Amino acid sequence: xxxxxxxxxxAMTAMQVAQAQPVPGTDENIPFLMTFGKNSQTEWGDxxxxxxxxxxxxxxxxxxxxxxxxxxxCGGNNDELNGSFNTRTKFSVYGGAGSCSNKDAQMCxxxxxxDSGTLLATKTFAQDAQYDGKWYTFGxxxxxxxxxxPEYGGRTFKITIEGxxxxxxxxxxxxxxxxxxxxxxxxxxxAYYFKYKFRMHDSGTEVSHIYPYIDDKVVSIKQRNFDxxxxxxxxxxxxxxxxxxxxVSDNNEWQQSTHKIDDAEKNTSWDIQMIKSxxxxxKNNNVVIYLENQYGELMPFYSVPIGGIPTYKYTIGVxxxxx
Ligand SMILES: [Ca+2]
Ligand SMILES: [Ca+2]
Ligand SMILES: [Ca+2]
Ligand SMILES: [Ca+2]
Numbered sequence: 001x002x003x004x005x006x007x008x009x010x011a012m013t014a015m016q017v018a019q020a021q022p023v024p025g026t027d028e029n030i031p032f033l034m035t036f037g038k039n040s041q042t043e044w045g046d047x048x049x050x051x052x053x054x055x056x057x058x059x060x061x062x063x064x065x066x067x068x069x070x071x072x073x074c075g076g077n078n079d080e081l082n083g084s085f086n087t088r089t090k091f092s093v094y095g096g097a098g099s100c101s102n103k104d105a106q107m108c109x110x111x112x113x114x115d116s117g118t119l120l121a122t123k124t125f126a127q128d129a130q131y132d133g134k135w136y137t138f139g140x141x142x143x144x145x146x147x148x149x150p151e152y153g154g155r156t157f158k159i160t161i162e163g164x165x166x167x168x169x170x171x172x173x174x175x176x177x178x179x180x181x182x183x184x185x186x187x188x189x190x191a192y193y194f195k196y197k198f199r200m201h202d203s204g205t206e207v208s209h210i211y212p213y214i215d216d217k218v219v220s221i222k223q224r225n226f227d228x229x230x231x232x233x234x235x236x237x238x239x240x241x242x243x244x245x246x247x248v249s250d251n252n253e254w255q256q257s258t259h260k261i262d263d264a265e266k267n268t269s270w271d272i273q274m275i276k277s278x279x280x281x282x283k284n285n286n287v288v289i290y291l292e293n294q295y296g297e298l299m300p301f302y303s304v305p306i307g308g309i310p311t312y313k314y315t316i317g318v319x320x321x322x323x
Contacts, residue, residue: 020190021183023053023174024198025303030208032071032078032173032199034286037087037166043252044082045227045286049163050110051197054100055176056153057143058188063178064140065186067093067159070173072136075127080169080284085127087166092122093138093159095145100156106194106298107290114160120145124164137180152192152300169286171199191303195290200231200274204281208274211305212291214238216266219294223272224256225249226288232277234289240264242312246272264316269305 024030033053036046057065071078075085092115099105099117108114121138125131138159146155163170175183176191196210212221223246225234234246240262249255272289276282291299 020304021176021185023191023193023303025191027211027304027309028209029201029206030198031201032171033161034169034171034197034199035089035161035163036169037074037089037163039165040082040163040167040169043227044080044169045288046163046169046197047226047288048108048110050108050114051161052105052108052114052195053159053161053174053191053193054152055157055159055191056149056155056189057146057157057186058154059148059150061143061154061186061188064142065189066137066139066141066177066180067157068135068137068175068177068183070135070175071131071133072123072125072172073128073131074125074166074168074170076129076132078133078171080171080286082167082169085166085168087168087170088124088126088164089170090122090124090162090164091138091159092162093120093141093157094118095120095141095157096147098147099158100147100149100152103298105158105160108195117147117158118145120157135175137177139180153188153190192300194298194300195288196301197288198286200282200285200287201276202281202283204276204278206276210272210274210289210301211269211309212272212299212301213269213306214261214265214267217293218261218266218299220258220260221299222256222258222292224254224290224292226254227252228255228287229282229285230277231282231285232275234272234274237271237273237312238265238310239268239313240317242317262316264313267307268310269302269307271305271310
């Protein structure tokens with residue numbers, strides 16, 4: 001099965017590859033990633049002030065790569081103010097053995113070894129007009145410095161984002177680039193992440209998406225989400241699910257729901273749609289979401305849906321009536 005999975009990575013179209021480089025991904029329609037300073041209250045939407053994102057580069061790609069951050073500072077435009085801007089955010093890039101395969105890193109476990117592997121670059125940002133609304137570039141990195149994980153498409157790098165001081169929210173975006181001063185895609189590269197922490201759109205007309213891949217071992221999925229503030233609803237579209245609802249959390253709480261996998265969904269992606277409240281869309285809504293399979297293992301989301309965006313197939317989803 002692993003083979004099929006790797007083949008699917010290889011089969012990503014040129015269009016998909018172009019969309020795979022930014023995080024949040026183009027198809028996700030999510031405005032910003034979010035990390036709060038460690039003195040913030042969780043009711044602002046960040047459960048532990050740590051985000052971890054992984055970038056995959058095909059093993060046959062040998063040119064230097066860069067990880068670029070948009071608006072790394074916390075102040076001025078884009079960021080969420082609490083009192084005065086006093087948040088400091090530490091961005092760190094890691095490679096080498098154990099950097100990306102470590103479960104604490106995947107789960108953003110701030111008490112564990114989330115900083116596993118070899119530190120390749122780090123920088124801490126405060127409020128800084130120099131970086132406000134601008135890109136900062138980490139690298140160059142030699143792809144051979146990444147951890148070799150064929151099951152995630154090749155050589156992988158980790159970037160951790162920690163709110164090391166303060167109580168404001170840092171909003172930012174990332175881009176895997178082959179150029180230092182511009183966003184230029186790395187052929188075949190993409191991002192993946194297990195626990196996703198981001199800012200929703202303000203407008204009630206927007207729908208955001210995340211795309212987990214259902215491999216052939218998955219029997220059921222438990223989703224958990226935090227601090228959704230009941231802002232609309234979350235539903236699943238797949239080849240056999242036409243809008244199955246997931247339980248949504250209120251302010252400063254976790255909610256969860258468990259969903260069975262149909263045979264037809266194996267080796268396809270899910271489209272988890274996060275649909276804003278139309279009547280009372282919340283502004284500045286920060287949220288957290290992750291998925292586990294039936295073994296309690298975390299399931300990755302991909303910056304592009306592996307195998308394409310799924311569409312509901314009526315003939316699969318509708319079970320024949322018992323006679
Ligand atoms: Ca503050
Ligand atoms: Ca800013
Ligand atoms: Ca920022
Ligand atoms: Ca929230």
